[in-house]
Amino acid sequence: MAFGILIVVGLKTTWRGYFILLFYFLVHCRWHAVSSWTWDAQDETCGICRMAFDGCCPDCKLPGDDCPLIWGACNHAFHLHCILKWVNSQSAQAHCPMCRREWQFKE
Structure with a gap:
């Protein structure tokens, strides 16, 4: 119609x-x-290093090393080491690598 x-x-x-x-x-x-x-939103890989969350990030030696997942206020998850490198590499205000919103750690 x-x-x-x-x-x-x-x-x-x-x-x-x-x-x-x-x-x-x-x-x-x-x-x-x-x-x-x-x-x-329940992706199973890190958006920065593209490694599986149940494995380890490139900075860790073995699976099971202390590599926790970190969520942002935008609900995107990353390996702790990956997001810390990303935030420190940003010259100005850090943004989420997936949605480009201002990066804030989820509380």
Whole structure:
């Protein structure tokens, strides 16, 4: 089902004296989504080093070393060593590497 709205936006005269009606025709259509895309906040890899969270980051020697996960206020998770390097490498205010929001540690 669709319906339209005619909106007159102006009247213009050509060099021969003819009038031209300027208008827009807006069409409203009903839309039915077949599928949708959502961001998976429960990603299983670090967004900086791309290593799995159940493994270890490149700075750690062995899996199981003290490499905890750190969440930001934006709900993105990273290895502790990875996000600390990222924050320290930013010259100005640090931003989340995934969504570019201002980085703040989740409390």
